[in-house]
Amino acid sequence: MPINYYIFLAVALFCVGVAGVLTRRNAIIIFMCIELMLNAVNLLLVAFSKMHHHALGASVPTAGIDGQLFVFFIMVVAAAEVSVGLAVIVMMYRNTHSIDVNFLNRLKH
Amino acid sequence: MGITQVLFWFLSIMAILAAILVVISKNPVHSVLWLIVVFVAISGHYILLDAQFLAIVNLIVYAGAIMVLFLFVFMLMNLNAETEPQKNRWLKIAGVVTGGALLLVLVAALKKADLKAQIAEMNKGDIGLIHNLGVTLFHDYVVPFEISSVLFLSAMVGVVVIGRNEREQKDMWPHGNNYGA
Numbered sequence: 001m002p003i004n005y006y007i008f009l010a011v012a013l014f015c016v017g018v019a020g021v022l023t024r025r026n027a028i029i030i031f032m033c034i035e036l037m038l039n040a041v042n043l044l045l046v047a048f049s050k051m052h053h054h055a056l057g058a059s060v061p062t063a064g065i066d067g068q069l070f071v072f073f074i075m076v077v078a079a080a081e082v083s084v085g086l087a088v089i090v091m092m093y094r095n096t097h098s099i100d101v102n103f104l105n106r107l108k109h
Numbered sequence: 110m111g112i113t114q115v116l117f118w119f120l121s122i123m124a125i126l127a128a129i130l131v132v133i134s135k136n137p138v139h140s141v142l143w144l145i146v147v148f149v150a151i152s153g154h155y156i157l158l159d160a161q162f163l164a165i166v167n168l169i170v171y172a173g174a175i176m177v178l179f180l181f182v183f184m185l186m187n188l189n190a191e192t193e194p195q196k197n198r199w200l201k202i203a204g205v206v207t208g209g210a211l212l213l214v215l216v217a218a219l220k221k222a223d224l225k226a227q228i229a230e231m232n233k234g235d236i237g238l239i240h241n242l243g244v245t246l247f248h249d250y251v252v253p254f255e256i257s258s259v260l261f262l263s264a265m266v267g268v269v270v271i272g273r274n275e276r277e278q279k280d281m282w283p284h285g286n287n288y289g290a
Contacts, residue, residue: 001117003227004219009121011215013128013147019208020132023201028182029137032144035175036128039151042167046160047229054230065236065245071163072242073250075170076257080264082175086182087271093186094274 006047013040027089027099031082038078042071113231116157124150141179148172158229160237 013036020033049067056063089099096103127146134140148171155164235241246254 001114001229001231002225003229004222004224005117005121006229007219007224008216009124011212011219012125015208015212015215016125016128016132018211019205022204022207023132026137028179029132029140032131032140032179035171036131036144036147039148039167039171042163043151043154046155046158046163049160049236050158050229050231050234051227053234053236054228057234057236062236062241062245065241066249068160068163068237068242069246069250071160072166072246073253073257075166077260079170079175080260082178083268084264084271086178087268090182090185091271099186 003047003051006044010040010044010047013037013043025100025102027092027101028086030101031085031089035078035082038074042074045071045074113157116153117231120150120153120157124154137183138180141176141183144179145172145176148176155237157231158237159232159234162237162239162242 017033017037017040020036021030024030024033045067049064049071051064052067053064092104093099124147127143127150130143131140131147134143148167152164152167152172155161155167
């Protein structure tokens with residue numbers, strides 16, 4: 001597969017995630033859209049790693065393996081981020097009895 | 110068009126449609142289920158790209174653990190379509206237009222790029238196998254790997270501190286605490 005198909009697929013998924021973050025007010029849905037954006041980037045990293053391997057694999061057998069390890073580390077960080085983020089959302093629900101992010105603008109007053 | 114191409118288009122369309130449904134579903138639980146579909150489609154893409162380890166990790170960690178966590182939180186809060194916060198229609202339109210404009214700019218910028226010769230090879234190569242990934246991980250990336258364990262520990266401590274409920278906090282600090290209401 002030419003790499004540009006993967007680029008366009010990842011861009012489309014990322015933009016759906018951006019639109020979701022901007023249109024929804026439910027804090028957990030916003031969080032899920034962030035996960036969607038992270039996964040679009042992961043997919044693109046794997047595709048680029050295979051592209052790199054295709055170009056350089058003959059001379060360097062491990063070419064492109066770093067891209068896949070970066071995806072692995074992104075998943076690690078995302079797992080930690082999800083646990084802390086959900087704890088924050090549960091805390092917010094406990095205080096406001098809603099997960100509408102608009103309630104959080106009371107910090108302004 | 111071989112089976113690989115057919116699978117590529119099928120998984121791509123599935124991923125994008127499910128992603129759109131994540132955003133437009135009124136019921137939050139349906140959003141979670143559609144997000145699982147997106148992750149399964151992305152795992153299929155990883156398998157097509159011969160990144161088997163990442164495909165399995167994606168399924169187990171994302172579609173399994175993280176999505177179950179989301180579902181648990183939804184069930185704890187007893188949310189449904191009726192409690193869904195409603196937003197001003199103009200803000201919704203503005204959000205969609207902004208996302209579409211970003212898509213337009215990125216596609217327009219990348220359309221002219223001369224990438225036809227660059228192939229992401231499928232059904233070939235063994236860099237995605239756990240043996241090769243493990244060797245590189247424990248040779249070149251040992252320090253980040255160990256640091257990520259510290260990250261997990263701090264995340265765990267953070268979750269326990271944030272998620273503790275008010276009553277226990279009062280017991281711990283009888284003279285009042287300096288955060289929370």
